[in-house]
Each structure stands twice: as structure tokens, then as C-alpha cells.
Amino acid sequence: MENANFIRESIHFLNYYVKKNLQKQAEKLDITVPQMLVINEVFKHQNISIKKISQNLSMTHSTVSEVIERLKKRDILIKTPSPKDKRSVDISLTDDANRYVEDNQMEFVNRSIVEALNHLSPNEQETVIEGTKLLMKAVIKELHKIEEKDENAEG
Secondary structure (H helix, E strand, O other), X not given: OHHHHHHHHHHHHHHHHHHHHHHHHHHHHOOOHHHHHHHHHHHHHOOEEHHHHHHHHOOOHHHHHHHHHHHHHOOOEEEEEOOOOOOOEXXXXXXXXXXXXXXXXXXXXXXXXXXXXXXXXXXXXXXXHHHHHHHHHHHHHHHHHHHHHHHHHHO
């Protein structure tokens, strides 16, 4: 149980650290962290619904809609009717925004992690990576079990 507490607290602290760095980067770009997260989510999927963005980012539909409207006014996002569902719209980046994110994505998302890892020796960095891979492997197995139970309960 002590290990579980340490891991949970470490993940919480890492999230805090990354969020603080995202805030600094967002300020430089004159956008908010939620706007940055939405931009990144749209970039990953190219065309995505507001509902899917809300689910993926664990943000309310109304919050995502407001963020999208602000980014649309700044010519960062485009809303187009969904060919699959006429009641829905697909969100995508403008060409200029897409090029910017493409050119700066590594800095945009990973800079804070790279800066922290640079404080470690190459061997220590490899230990962190291998430990993270092992934890993710275990978490993925556990997540699959949870999702199977959810599917069985629904079906």
C-alpha cells in the first residue's frame, strides 16, 4: 500500500509540474491551458467532435464549446458540419495553426519532461523510462479488465 501511495502522489506531482510548465508556455502564446489542451487534442485527431474532445480531456461540453468559439474567433480552429451526423460539427485546425503545432509540437508538449530528465544521468533516464514502461504495461492490463467488466455490465 505504501508503494501505491508513493506512485499516486508522484503522478499527482508530475501532473502539477507539467501543468505549471504548460501554463508558462500558454502565457507565452497568449492562450489558456484549456485552449492549449484543446488545440493539442484537435491536432492529434485532425477532425474531431466537440463531444469527443470533452470526453478525451474530461472537460464539460459547455467548457469545450466556449474554448472552441474563442479559438475560432482567433482563426485557430475551424468548425465544419459532420458528414456522419448533421447535428454535429467537426473541429479542425486552420492550416496556419496546424503548421505551427506541427513545427512546435515537441516543445509544445514535452519540453518540461525533457528539462527534468536532463537533471539525470543517461543510466538514470533509462531506469525512469523502463520503470514507466512497466507501470504502463500493468495499468493497461488493469484498464482492459475494467473495460471488459463495463462492457459486460452494459450488454
